[in-house]
Amino acid sequence: MERTYTTSELAGIIGIHPNTVRLYEELHLITAPERKPNGYRIFTDLHLDQFINARLAFQVEILQNGLRRLAVDIVRATAECDFDKAIHLSQTYCRQIETETGHAEEAIGIVKDMLAGRDEGDGRDEGDGTLCLGRSETAAYLGITIDTLRNWELNGLLRIKRKKNGYRIYTDADIRRLKIIRSLRCANYSLTAILRMLTALSADPDTDIRAVIDAADETVITACDNLLSSLSRAAANADRIHHNLCRMKEKYHLNPPL
Known part of the structure; x- marks a missing residue:
């Protein structure tokens, strides 16, 4: 049986305020959760994995030359469970970080x-x-x-x-x-x-x-x-994001095989 979490439980695991969980949902940075008859949200491991990647993507604040936009695009593609697109964007993100480092x-x-x-x-x-x-x-x-x-x-x-x-x-x-x-x-x-x-x-x-x-x-x-230093941290996070996305694609089987 799939494990589920309440808003407070998910927030506690991630280490954020429950309002931040709701904000991510409003901004379409995670998949919209199902709800119980009483309206309470039901989160799953999919949401947990999406949050982990989103936090990695936003951990380093580099705004210029499209890096921030790419990070947001990766997170939103992951929220849509379009892992192929997210993986492609993460590769572009890594290349852009290399360019900015140069x-x-x-x-x-x-x-x-x-x-x-x-x-x-x-x-x-x-x-x-x-x-x-x-x-x-x-x-x-x-x-x-x-x-x-x-x-x-x-x-x-x-x-x-x-x-x-x-x-x-x-x-x-x-x-x-x-x-x-x-x-x-x-x-x-x-x-x-x-x-x-x-x-x-x-x-x-x-x-x-x-x-x-x-x-x-x-x-x-x-x-x-x-x-x-920021670009180095962003590159390390980008590698983790890419690895997580490949694992998520295999784990959730939401995209057809290439």
Whole structure:
């Protein structure tokens, strides 16, 4: 006989408030439970497994570049018992985490070059000094949306040169700066904090970059290091989520075999 749980019992096992259980149901993050004649909810091991995965997915707060949206999509697909879809999304999630990890590591390298007085790039991509891209090309190159790029410009994070025809051009230095901004935003660094550093640098080209960065609440390198730690935890959780989903698909037999 299948084991069942009341709302309070399920909440106790997970370690959350009973209201959180009801909230997850309202947000379609778990399968809608059956109810007794008196209206009380009846939860099963399926709901317990769904909660375990949801808590793993939401444990690490990384909002940028679609990671949070992917986490929500995985949880909702699991709530719909579409385990094939959830497994596919979890694989995409893992790949995106790997991409963001590479971005953060690159941003740290760029900042270390700046602190050492080297601002010529790494010689692998745009470092040859020949890069000259339009707005849509830049957005695609960085893996961000045009709206995101436009928002950063409107908030004063960078000033872009224009050709005689009025079109924007993004140079090597612009791309390096944008890579730092991208990782800091992924680390939940505020636009204000980023702008404070960049404004100081723009106001005085001879500004001591290390002093400016150290004057912030967190250094850029520390912020990116923290991001790498968060991404590492998210990657570990993603592996557990993927394993759980494969087990759930086999356990509940709710999808036809591939």
